[in-house]
Amino acid sequence: MPSIQGARPEWNRRWPLARFGDLGRELAAAEQASFVLVGTADELPDLARLRDEITAGVRGTQVTISAGESINHLAALLDDADVLVGTDSAPAHIAAALRTATVVLLRPVAQRVLVGGGSTPQQTAVNYHYICKNDEQAFGSDTAPCQFACPYPYAGAVGPYPRCLTEIGVAEVCRAVRGRLPVRDQPA
Numbered sequence: 001m002p003s004i005q006g007a008r009p010e011w012n013r014r015w016p017l018a019r020f021g022d023l024g025r026e027l028a029a030a031e032q033a034s035f036v037l038v039g040t041a042d043e044l045p046d047l048a049r050l051r052d053e054i055t056a057g058v059r060g061t062q063v064t065i066s067a068g069e070s071i072n073h074l075a076a077l078l079d080d081a082d083v084l085v086g087t088d089s090a091p092a093h094i095a096a097a098l099r100t101a102t103v104v105l106l107r108p109v110a111q112r113v114l115v116g117g118g119s120t121p122q123q124t125a126v127n128y129h130y131i132c133k134n135d136e137q138a139f140g141s142d143t144a145p146c147q148f149a150c151p152y153p154y155a156g157a158v159g160p161y162p163r164c165l166t167e168i169g170v171a172e173v174c175r176a177v178r179g180r181l182p183v184r185d186q187p188a
Helices: 017-031 041-055 071-080 090-097 170-180
Strands: 002-004 035-039 063-067 083-087 101-105 123-126
Touching (some): 017 035, 017 170, 035 071, 063 071, 083 090, 083 170, 101 170
Parallel strands (some): 002 083, 083 101
16 A cells, blocks of 8 residues: 655645646556555645545545644554655655655755665655756755756745656656555466
8 A cells, every 4th residue: 555645835845746646546547556645734635635636537446644643653654555655754754764665756955865865675766866966055055046947945835846856757656666566466
């Protein structure tokens, strides 16, 4: 059962919500996956919208929302998940610490803060190595433009999303997730 989380609404951290919906529908249809969507209590409207997007047109898909629960509850959910799909955020770090498989979509400079600096045996990092990722001034800075002149405000702005995240396609993330899902026994 994949767990999907989208990080707080700061646009420089989030993969577009509609992409998470497309990913969920793809996995639900092809993998008969069920989902737990995790986030904060403030993200409940986004999680409900995402649940509705995932279940649209895919009959019988089970989607549970867990928002604003205790860290112990979150850890229990992540420990039980087959794979977490999300951005560089607390749930991704908790899942990695629990050795739950993760597929993490990275924003600028996030590569340096992931466990092990990127992919580990349990973790697949999906990102594009744009110049802003290697700009030491970007880490902790309020304005560190990348090669595409994406601003780097970290004060809760909602969109537009930076190219380093919008160029990550659903098919690419789907391949990464499938590579992390446990192998199921096939009927003879």
